[in-house]
Amino acid sequence: MPIGVKVLERPIEEVSYIRATLGGMKRTFLKLFDEKVTTQYPEEKESISRRWRGTHRMLTTEDGKAKCVGCGLCPTVCPANCIKLVPGEDEQGNRYPLVFEIDEFRCIFCGYCQEVCPEEAIHVGRHYENAEYSREGFVYDLERLMAQTHPVCEMWDPADPKGE
């Protein structure tokens, strides 16, 4: 028992055991019939922000080639150093990526690559369901990045700061 603790003389309504207990019982009983708030996850999904930054996606041109021109800006800006890019050039002098790999495990999903890309080729996506059987599965190559279909992130717009 503590010494010299000030004990407030409170009215009976506040210190009553029985009333507090019955009040609690009533509350839990009424809760039985309340609306349930659980999201039934695989069937229904919470909507995510339009600025959600998830796993990447490479956009393509109309003839199905990657928009990337191999400029090397995204591996330069990437703070996590997770983008591997080997640029190549075809006979017409068009540059394209020979190797384009993103290690999604290293990625910190800052979205700088999307912001810096002059061709609007690489994007972070509005997507969060990632599962693989191996760590290697999380190194996405160019083919995989192009095959992704999820919507892409909309970057922050100063004119519309809340993304509405």
Add this chain to the structure above:
Amino acid sequence: MTHIAAMLQIAGPTTEPHFVVFLIATLVKMLAIFTVYMLSAALLTLAERKISAWMQDRHGPNRVGKGWLQPIADGVKNFVKEETYPDAANLPLFILAPVLSFIPALVTWAVIPFAAPWGSRWGIIEMVLAPLPIGYLFILALSSLGVYGIVLAGWSSNNKYALLGGLRSSAQMISYEIAMGMSTIPVLLLAGNVSLSKIVNQQAFETWNVLNLTVAFFIFMVAAFAETNRLPFDMPEAESELIAGYHSEYSAMKFSLFFIAEYCNMVTVSALMATLFFGGWDIPFTLWDNIAPHTAIKTILTLLMFALKTGAFIFVFMWIRWTIPRFRYDQVMSLGWKFMLPLALGYIVAVATTIVTLDSMGFARGSVPFHTGLILLNLAAVVILFQVLDRGRLITPAYSRLERRDLEKLRAVSTSSRNKLVSEVGD
């Protein structure tokens, strides 16, 4: 007078079934009780999860067969899990303990009457496995055995938390057993018998004991919570203090057995509450179910009534579990010894005095003035009890003020020890 006539009808000679019929009926009853009991224990795990979920605005398990097959999924999971045996455990007792905690709960059901007797073509078949004349004593004896399972589990695990849980459970169950036994003595006084069938009949023809003996019911219910180790008295488990208490070392089906035992205990105690205080299988406001002829339809209806009452108590168990937080250990002990036990003893004296007075005044048992007297006493007792409960500091709160005397004693101790230090070390 009609009541007495009806009682005579019951007590009168009935056609005893032939021995073979008795044997077959007993075997069928055993099988039926065991099956229903195990199934209901399994379904209760689901009910508990569902009710807790609904009380917390969740859905609860709804994947395996819309949730209905969840107990089966749990069972399969527990069967295929690895059994771990701690190196330092006392293996024979470690394996025996779950069984010991589970069997007493199961055996108790042998003496609980669950429906009106069935007057079949082969004679009257009692709807109770073993109509023991000492039914209630049998239950008291067995319910004290339940503590062995938990204590042995705690001790044989050779784990400090398990041992603490076992110790706590032994202290708690022994303390509350006394209050529980004492609280039912008024019931036995009214029935004049310890056979559960007689207690049910007495309530059917007179009034339910809960109206006469509400205080006894209250004590019994609180003690039942402590006996089954359910919140708010789940001291032996106490996840936040003792990890999981006595079953922290158990895995797979042995762990599951403790769980089943807990639910079995809950069903048993609920059935006991229904039997002792809520008229057992009696259908309220009517007498036709209690008197001959005993038809099958009466048996089925009374069985449903009994299931309803038991189910209601099980719901109360779960409801309270998900409402009230756990008591502190010293509060549990002081509630048991300083409040429940004296209250139960005092109540026995009060009820016994009233019964003797009413008897000597010439009121017959079961007559209106007799029960009016009892109900008046009961009303007074309930009002006083709840006034005291509402105001008093029955269980010490954490913030209670120190008594003046104790404070001065403490100050004297600290002054003398300081003086001693000063004299030894110098200023």
